[in-house]
Amino acid sequence: MSSRTVRTEGTQPQPSANDQLRFRQVESPSKRAIRRFFRHKLARFGLAVLAIMAFVAIAAPVIAPYSFRAQDLDHPRNAPSAAHLLGTDSFGRDVLSRLIYGARVSLSVGLVAVGIYEMIAIILGAISGYYGGKADWIIMRIVDIVMTFPTLMIILFLVALLGPSIFNVMIAIGIVGWTGPTRLIRGQILQIRELDYVLAARSVGVQNVRMIVQHILPGVIAPLVVHATFGVAGAILTEAGLSFLGLGILPPAASWGNMMSEAQELIILKRMPWLWAPPGVAIMLAVLSINFIGDGLRDAFDPRGMHGS
Amino acid sequence: MTKYIIQRLLVSIPVFFGITIIVYALYALAPGDPIVNIVGQQVFETMKPEEIQVVRQQYGLDKPWYVRYARWLGRALQGDLGYPLKGNRTVVEWLGERIGPTLLLMGTSMLLALAIGVPMGIIMALKKYSFLDYFLTVVAFAQLSVPAFFLALAFMYIFSLWLAILPTHGMATIGAPFSLWDRIQHLVLPTIIMGVFSAGHWARYTRMSVLEVMHMDYVTVARAKGLRERVVVLRHILRNALLPLVTVVALSLPSLLGGAIIIETIFQWPGMGMLGWRATAGRDYPMLMGLMLLSATMILLSNLLADVLYGIVDPRIRYD
Numbered sequence: 001m002s003s004r005t006v007r008t009e010g011t012q013p014q015p016s017a018n019d020q021l022r023f024r025q026v027e028s029p030s031k032r033a034i035r036r037f038f039r040h041k042l043a044r045f046g047l048a049v050l051a052i053m054a055f056v057a058i059a060a061p062v063i064a065p066y067s068f069r070a071q072d073l074d075h076p077r078n079a080p081s082a083a084h085l086l087g088t089d090s091f092g093r094d095v096l097s098r099l100i101y102g103a104r105v106s107l108s109v110g111l112v113a114v115g116i117y118e119m120i121a122i123i124l125g126a127i128s129g130y131y132g133g134k135a136d137w138i139i140m141r142i143v144d145i146v147m148t149f150p151t152l153m154i155i156l157f158l159v160a161l162l163g164p165s166i167f168n169v170m171i172a173i174g175i176v177g178w179t180g181p182t183r184l185i186r187g188q189i190l191q192i193r194e195l196d197y198v199l200a201a202r203s204v205g206v207q208n209v210r211m212i213v214q215h216i217l218p219g220v221i222a223p224l225v226v227h228a229t230f231g232v233a234g235a236i237l238t239e240a241g242l243s244f245l246g247l248g249i250l251p252p253a254a255s256w257g258n259m260m261s262e263a264q265e266l267i268i269l270k271r272m273p274w275l276w277a278p279p280g281v282a283i284m285l286a287v288l289s290i291n292f293i294g295d296g297l298r299d300a301f302d303p304r305g306m307h308g309s
Numbered sequence: 310m311t312k313y314i315i316q317r318l319l320v321s322i323p324v325f326f327g328i329t330i331i332v333y334a335l336y337a338l339a340p341g342d343p344i345v346n347i348v349g350q351q352v353f354e355t356m357k358p359e360e361i362q363v364v365r366q367q368y369g370l371d372k373p374w375y376v377r378y379a380r381w382l383g384r385a386l387q388g389d390l391g392y393p394l395k396g397n398r399t400v401v402e403w404l405g406e407r408i409g410p411t412l413l414l415m416g417t418s419m420l421l422a423l424a425i426g427v428p429m430g431i432i433m434a435l436k437k438y439s440f441l442d443y444f445l446t447v448v449a450f451a452q453l454s455v456p457a458f459f460l461a462l463a464f465m466y467i468f469s470l471w472l473a474i475l476p477t478h479g480m481a482t483i484g485a486p487f488s489l490w491d492r493i494q495h496l497v498l499p500t501i502i503m504g505v506f507s508a509g510h511w512a513r514y515t516r517m518s519v520l521e522v523m524h525m526d527y528v529t530v531a532r533a534k535g536l537r538e539r540v541v542v543l544r545h546i547l548r549n550a551l552l553p554l555v556t557v558v559a560l561s562l563p564s565l566l567g568g569a570i571i572i573e574t575i576f577q578w579p580g581m582g583m584l585g586w587r588a589t590a591g592r593d594y595p596m597l598m599g600l601m602l603l604s605a606t607m608i609l610l611s612n613l614l615a616d617v618l619y620g621i622v623d624p625r626i627r628y629d
Contacts, residue, residue, distance in 0.1 A: 042447070145327035148608045149601060152570055153585060157335055157597050160589040237456050241571050244458050247589055263462050264575065270470040280459030287454035295450075 033222075036300040043296020046289035053286055057103035064097035069252040080274050087274040090262060091252075098254035099278055105255045106286060109170055109239045110232040116174030118181055118228050122220075125185025126212050130193065136186075143179045151176045155238065159247050166255075169248045173235050181227055185220055192219045222301040229294035233287045240283050256283050317616050321609055328605040329385070333378050336598050390599040393588070400599040403584060408603075411573070411580030414499055415565040421504030422511055423558070429508065430515025431547070434523065445512065452509030461502045461575045468498060478577040499576045503569070514557065515550070522550040559615035562607075 027035075037043055056063060065085075072092030080087045086095035128136040146154075158172040192198060193216070201215050242248030243257030251258055256279040263269045263276035356364075384391075390400035429449065433442045468475045476495050522528065523546055531541045573582035581600065588596040 042450075141323070141327065145324050145331060148324060148328055148605045148612070149331070150564060150604050150608065153601055153604055154335075156570070156585055156589040157601060160592050160594075160597060161335065161338060233454065240456050241458060244456075245571065245574060245586055245590075247586075257456075260458065260462065266470065269462060269466055273466070276459075276462055280456065280462065283456045283459060284451075284454055287456070288450060291450050291454050 033300040037296050040292075040296035040299055042292040043299075046292030046296065049285060049289040050293065053103050053289075054107060056100055057107050060100050060104055064094075064100040066094040066097040068098045068101040068254040069093065070097075077268075077272060077275075079272075086278055087272070089259070089275055090268075093252075095259070095274060095278065098259055099256070099282060101254040102256040102259060102279060102282065103286075105166065105249060105253070106236045106239065106283070109166065109173070110235040110290075113170045113173035113177065113235045113239075114228050114231040116170065117177035118224065118231070120174070120178040121181035121185055122217070122224070124178065125182045125220075126189060126217070128182065129186040129189030130208070130212055130216065139182070140186075143182055146176075147179045152238075152241075155242070156247065159242065164242075164247055164250050166249050166253065169239050169242055173238055177231060177235075181224065181231075184223060184227060188220045188223060189216055192216050195219075226294055226298045226301065229290060229297055233290040233294065236283065236287055236290070256280075313620050314617055317613055321613055325606070325609060328609065329382055329602065330378070332598050332601050332605070333381060335601075336594050337374060385602060390602070391595045393593050393596040400595055403596065404581070404599055404603055407579060407581045407584050409580075410578060411569055411582060413496070414503065414569060414573070414578060414580060415562075417496060418500045418503035419507065419558075419562075419565060421500055422507035425504065426508035426511025427515050427551070427554070429512035430517075431519055431550075433512065433516040434519035435542070437520065449509035449512045452505055453513075455506075457502060457506055458571050458575055460506070461498075461572055464498055464502060465575070499572050499578055503565075503572055507565075515554065518553060519546060519550040522546050525549075553619075556615045556619040559611055559618055562611045 070093060072088065072094075074092065075084075075088055076090050076092045078084060078088045078092075084094050084096065086099065089095060089098070124139050128139040154176050155172045158175060159168060162168040162171070198211070198215055201211060206215065239248055239255065240257035240260075243250075243255040244261045246258070246261060249255040249258055259279040260276045268275055388401060390404075392398075393400055393403060429445055433445045433449075436442050475498055528541060528545055531545045532538075569578075569580060569582035570585050571582070572578065573580045574586045577583070581604075584596065585600050587593070588600065
């Protein structure tokens with residue numbers, strides 16, 4: 001123990017500067033989570049790459065050297081040169097510009113499609129988990145039935161119905177994706193419902209809707225965000241695959257997927273790698289970063305893996 | 310046990326009907342008048358309303374939707390799925406022809422994925438936080454993040470065009486007599502792509518499962534008893550960690566169906582995936598409906614199988 005001056009006259013003993021009791025600021029859970037997230041090396045990397053991509057996507061009209069649809073039929077299929085850093089495609093369009101604009105497509109489709117189905121999942125999951133009973137049974141049966149279909153097949157059917165376009169791709173992915181998260185949210189709500197603070201809120205008289213929104217949903221957000229992050233990665237891959245097959249976003253619109261579809265011709269595959277390699281690497285980089293971020297988020301919210309993923 | 314199986318079967322029946330309803334509903338939503346498909350575009354434009362009405366009655370298209378659904382379902386259950394828009398064989402014949410290659414591709418690639426992924430996952434879990442774990446984690450992530458078609462194109466580029474040791478398309482060389490080696494050569498690339506792709510997924514799952522088991526009390530007891538580490542790992546950890554894997558494998562069988570579409574199209578592999586792609590591009594609804602019905606039924610059956618397996622493997626489930 002350090003030296004302590006003891007007053008002898010009735011006053012409270014003041015601790016000296018040496019052993020002043022220092023209370024550590026209690027860290028809020030969110031701050032703790034953020035700190036854990038940034039400790040994750042791969043997640044930091046992913047966030048950096050994603051930030052760059054987002055910037056490129058937003059600043060596309062400013063950064064891109066050419067318009068993505070400007071054709072130059074005098075110079076089709078040119079190898080990379082000073083004028084066209086990544087060469088040109090079959091219609092003379094600049095590959096680099098299309099790559100930059102493609103970022104817009106991929107990121108927006110990912111975010112919107114996941115946004116759609118997570119919203120559906122929150123509503124249905126909350127109804128199912130909180131109210132239970134008949135509504136729960138019906139919703140879970142529908143989830144069972146829809147989950148019995150291979151997802152890509154439903155998406156294909158929807159695209160066949162609606163026609164290929166960026167909005168239809170978003171809608172198709174959104175319509176198919178809500179089943180998983182609905183189950184997840186329902187499970188989470190079933191757990192949270194039993195917790196003490198919910199009982200406390202109810203005993204004070206909190207009504208149903210307010211109960212769900214203010215007390216229950218915040219507990220659901222963490223796994224939901226993790227799930228949504230991985231969902232964006234998946235949606236980007238799905239959109240790329242659809243566009244590649246000619247069933248998603250069609251040219252002249254620039255999507256990383258449809259930039260690669262020409263490579264199905266062997267000549268292009270063999271002689272003109274600048275047409276299909278950059279978009280492929282771009283997709284891979286985007287999805288990889290998002291997956292890293294998702295993993296970092298998952299570790300940040302729940303490092304001991306107590307909640308099911 | 311039998312009661313459990315019967316229970317599961319009974320639950321599956323309404324799910325099956327739900328599937329048929331969804332498939333039919335999707336078709337009913339399709340734009341365009343089916344009459345056009347029957348008589349052809351030009352004829353349709355020259356027909357008078359009464360003539361159209363006659364054709365409608367002839368094909369029963371004027372009945373309410375539930376009657377049409379019931380008739381479609383009746384025929385489907387008897388194995389009659391109609392004719393595709395193009396081609397002159399029945400949908401069932403097309404499906405039957407194409408399902409074999411798809412199953413071949415699926416089966417081989419799943420075996421490959423398991424052979425690679427499961428050991429990867431076990432190593433990752435047993436040596437957690439080691440360099441190997443991190444390295445394999447990145448590898449597994451990379452496998453999950455690469456778009457399948459990009460990998461396919463890249464491999465095709467390397468092996469078929471650059472090195473020219475493997476063929477690019479199809480199941481067998483056209484016109485050549487049947488040769489097992491030829492078939493294997495054609496099978497290699499698509500299988501590797503699909504297998505590598507899912508290996509990462511299995512690795513992650515196995516790793517999670519082993520990690521969970523590793524912290525269980527009975528493992529600590531086993532070690533405390535003085536058993537050799539090898540016995541602890543093999544008999545206690547792995548056996549308990551890998552059992553649920555069996556059911557997950559059964560559950561994921563049908564998802565292989567979906568993934569095949571892109572690979573099959575790139576490699577021109579004559580399977581159901583390519584059929585689905587062509588049907589979508591050509592808006593061939595009868596074919597799409599048949600495909601969806603078949604896939605969904607297969608998934609339903611494999612879910613049932615997975616549940617039964619789970620019941621066998623884990624006695625706690627049975628007495629629910």
